[in-house]
Amino acid sequence: MLATGQSSVQEQRERIESxxxxxxxxxxxxxxxxxxxxxxxxxxAHSLQDAVAMSYAEVPHFPVSGAPGHAGRLVLGLVGxxxxxxxxxxxxxxxxxxxxDVVYPVRVMRQLGVERLIVTCAAGGMNEGFAAGELMLIxxxxxxxxxxxxxxxxxxxxxxxxxxxxxxYRPELNALARQQAARQGLSLREGVYVGITGPAFCTxxxxxxxxxxxxxAIGMSVVPEVIAATHMGMSVMGLAAITDLAWPDAxxxxxxxxxxxxxxxxxxxxxxxxxxxxxxx
Numbered sequence: 001m002l003a004t005g006q007s008s009v010q011e012q013r014e015r016i017e018s019x020x021x022x023x024x025x026x027x028x029x030x031x032x033x034x035x036x037x038x039x040x041x042x043x044x045a046h047s048l049q050d051a052v053a054m055s056y057a058e059v060p061h062f063p064v065s066g067a068p069g070h071a072g073r074l075v076l077g078l079v080g081x082x083x084x085x086x087x088x089x090x091x092x093x094x095x096x097x098x099x100x101d102v103v104y105p106v107r108v109m110r111q112l113g114v115e116r117l118i119v120t121c122a123a124g125g126m127n128e129g130f131a132a133g134e135l136m137l138i139x140x141x142x143x144x145x146x147x148x149x150x151x152x153x154x155x156x157x158x159x160x161x162x163x164x165x166x167x168x169y170r171p172e173l174n175a176l177a178r179q180q181a182a183r184q185g186l187s188l189r190e191g192v193y194v195g196i197t198g199p200a201f202c203t204x205x206x207x208x209x210x211x212x213x214x215x216x217a218i219g220m221s222v223v224p225e226v227i228a229a230t231h232m233g234m235s236v237m238g239l240a241a242i243t244d245l246a247w248p249d250a251x252x253x254x255x256x257x258x259x260x261x262x263x264x265x266x267x268x269x270x271x272x273x274x275x276x277x278x279x280x281x
Contacts, residue, residue, distance in 0.1 A: 191216025
């Protein structure tokens, strides 16, 4: 008889394999690159060639996105010669999902064959040198969610019990991002992303603290996905759209509607950037 930990590991593996088998039944080419499109950034998925799209609700065991600006679709297809698997939106812990649920699609991507993962998100800029409407290459992160998707029994077939998070955002991919930005004449900020659970925006005191410990931008996603991807040996690059200025001394805070509007205004820029970047992968 299997112990409880072994049973849960086996059940998770069976769910992942079931989800991947369903997707392979609809799209039988192996994707090597995965892309997660954050709040209001989903338009890039429409540019894929020979695309196959499915809602998260169609895929067995997939968590279903309910956050504003997240279409909740998986789109597989080509960008130039690169086969990609694109998540048009994600799920978040603040929707009531566990961190294990949040990273489930990343685990399915790995099962499909994805080796490189690009995570994008909308974020508040805490660095006083940033402006709303800019892009930030995520150089590192600080996990302030109070949790971790690897808590619980470890599946050694997925990754090690204690994965090393040094250089989780791979330097070689960051170098490609810088080169692509230079080719396009795109101003690309760099910094540290602070991941919180949300859904409440931060107090002024919290923002001062996060800035003091080294944060440049803040958001409610990314961190669990990057931990899980690193656990499974995937190479990760992160890109944050700075949608508002999360300064503790700002007179007010941008609304949800303003944040989404700024995010959507960056869709074309991010799409052009990703298309060029994938050509160099």
